């Protein structure tokens with residue numbers, strides 16, 4: 400449980416490594432031949448779930464604090480036990496793609512929240528490629544009988560990097576060419592990493608193609624800081640009239656839309672790419688000044704901001720005028736139903752926020768009052784509510800705050816180091 404009182408957030412801090420990049424690095428290290436070393440590996444539970452699945456698939460893993468060394472023969476081995484993805488949708492969906500074309504069978508399961516989330520979105524295209532996968536009414540556990548796959552051309556019905564990546568990873572084990580066509584571009588870490596490792600990936604406009612791959616060589620990679628974790632600290636500065644600067648954050652353009660949102664809402668934002676490694680740009684970000692304008696976001700904006708929308712909803716409660724976020728029905732199938740949960744908890748704090756089928760209509764600026772709120776077992780809800788607590792009057796108590804460990808273990812100490820009046824029980 401966290402207790403948060405009004406605070407101004409300022410200073411500099413480090414955030415954990417990027418979760419999306421870390422999952423992919425661990426998985427591709429398992430497909431590589433030889434030794435791979437991953438530095439700045441985030442220690443959150445989601446990434447640990449991927450590491451544990453790779454261990455069960457025969458990869459020799461030496462996990463240290465902040466790094467991992469993986470030795471792989473360039474092919475996966477049949478797991479003796481089921482693979483548990485915990486709370487991590489990325490682990491389950493990307494592994495489903497990697498496992499569909501193996502010569503062995505496997506079972507993928509997860510925690511109660513993950514077992515409620517839709518898996519048909521990856522199972523359908525994988526079946527079109529020839530995969531044999533049994534589900535429980537479209538959900539996990541997934542029983543995957545390894546089979547021969549063939550390439551397909553697949554137009555994504557949902558703008559999802561997880562689905563795109565599952566199909567591309569399956570394509571590495573399929574005959575012929577596998578093509579994924581996006582309607583709105585989603586994060587492209589898989590394509591960038593495959594290209595950096597020398598695999599044959601081509602992008603033409605909105606389509607990405609892969610061919611059957613030979614195992615890449617082991618590699619070294621330093622994971623940049625996670626901009627989706629950084630977002631909580633940057634937004635906290637912008638809503639409390641503070642100033643936060645962060646170094647070595649991933650600045651992949653498919654992930655930086657939150658910076659433009661903060662700027663459009665009136666904060667002063669600078670971001671400078673310092674270098675690129677394994678295809679991923681990284682650099683420093685500084686945010687200061689107070690947001691003061693409402694924001695309207697539609698379906699096209701959603702993939703670039705999908706994990707930041709609960710936070711943006713909070714920001715919208717703190718600026719005068721009407722903000723509208725629409726085209727975000729995907730949020731209903733995240734770790735929690737984020738549209739309902741955000742509405743419910745921000746209303747408890749006194750916000751004027753209306754739930755809509757695919758987003759919210761928010762009238763600012765209503766002062767927030769500290770109350771008891773719930774994370775709904777969702778890491779991003781827990782951290783958004785901590786930021787709300789910093790700008791609410793009185794004390795905000797966040798129950799289920801330990802959910803934050805999924806992506807940002809130690810969030811409360813980092814937040815406190817930036818001036819947040821936060822206590823952890």
Ligand code: S3P
Nearest residue numbers: 419489558559560561562705706
């Ligand atoms: C992710 C993709 C997004 C995002 C998730 C991580 C990824 O999910 O919400 O936190 O690493 O590919 P969708 O692809 O379902 O939008």
